[in-house]
Amino acid sequence: MKLIRLSGLLLIAGILIYSTACNEQGKEEEKQQAAQQKTTTGRGVWTKEQANAWYSKQPWLVGCNFIPSTAINELEMFQAETFDTATINRELGWAASIGMNTVRVYLHDLLWKQDAAGFQKRLNTFLEIASRHHIKPVFVLFDSCWDPFPKLGKQRDPKPFVHNSGWVQSPGYEALKDSTEYPRLEAYVKGVVSAFANDERILAWDLWNEPDNTNNTAYGKVELPNKGDYVLPLLEKTFEWARSVNPSQPLTSGVWAGDWSSPEKLKPIEKLQLDQSDIITFHNYENGEEFEKRIKWLQPLGRPIICTEYMARGNNSYFESSLPIAQKYKVGAINWGLVDGKSQTKYAWDSWTKQYNSEPPLWFHEIFHTNGKPYREKEVELISKLTSEANAMK
DSSP: OHHHHHHHHHHHHHHHHHHHHHHHHHHHHHHHHHHHHHHHHOOOOOOHHHHHHHHHTSOOOEEEEOOOTTOSSHHHHHSGGGOOHHHHHHHHHHHHHTTOOEEEEEOOHHHHHHHHHHHHHHHHHHHHHHHHTTOEEEEEEEEOOSBSOOOSSSOOOOOTTOTTTTOBOBSOHHHHHOGGGHHHHHHHHHHHHHHTTTOTTOOEEEEEESTTOOOTTTTGGGSOTTHHHHHHHHHHHHHHHHHHTOOSSOEEOOBOSSOOSSGGGOOHHHHHHHHHOSSEEEEOOSOHHHHHHHHHHHGGGOSOEEEEEOOBGGGTBOHHHHHHHHHHHTOEEEEEOSBOSTTOTTSOGGGGTSOOOSSOSSOSSOSBOTTSOBSOHHHHHHHHHHHHHHHHHO
């Protein structure tokens, strides 16, 4: 009799264990299915609450648009033969030394086409270096500025005394006008973003820099006619592609010219940028009053704001005039340029039409000489002071 009871108890216990195991397996399968569905469907635009919750966890964001002084453009920065980790490490160290905690870095679709695995590895190396300096980058995927005919391989030497004489667009003229290139561009966007979709070392993804810029002064005569008509649908697709891989970081594309003071004044491309961005970004290379005016234009959108380009001394845009205003409104501030180098952006935009033969009387961009000496000591003192104050209050 005892044996029968014992057998019965063992049977019941076995059934319970089996039932529990089945339930656990079922829950795990449900989790996997949910995760798979989430990956497949991606995510929508963050709500204002989600965006502001993310921003509340960030320090006051101060940084620069970064390219190492030994690179003329984004291709030279990241191609295997010219990927200069020593210079990147040294110069990011200078950025960190004055309190910068972010940098904005341009990528290129041709780098993915050339060597996707190698490019991904080099991006990871860059992130490792940046992380050591407590810097989180904003990665820019596409860019409509400067030379519309990018080519892989050895990049040309800088044209003496000319601002950004070797910077190249992504995608270039040929890819932009040809919709059969879209699958390749889609693979690039999805490939890069998905590889780092949950990487806490990345601050944000800037999907397209100045998308409707036609570069009239430098390359206007050879630009794609009606460029904006090609960019607009591709920018919309780019947001869709990036969201489809469910990135944990915010997506954005910054407005840069025009009047954004009310919805009815927005161009279609600006409306798309602002509607599809999780966080709001903008450019301003004017005086402090104009800088503040644009912040006020964008505040009614109710989302975090970061200025991803500012500071052009010859255009009356200075650290002294803009950075305190950014701090006042807790707007992130990413100036153009860090170290004088092959991009030559210490020369002004007008160097494309005006002849320079020597050092410019006033540096347009950049903070440091190539030896690490500040161009203006008072500027680095101000940046250090304001970032230190912000960190003390956090």
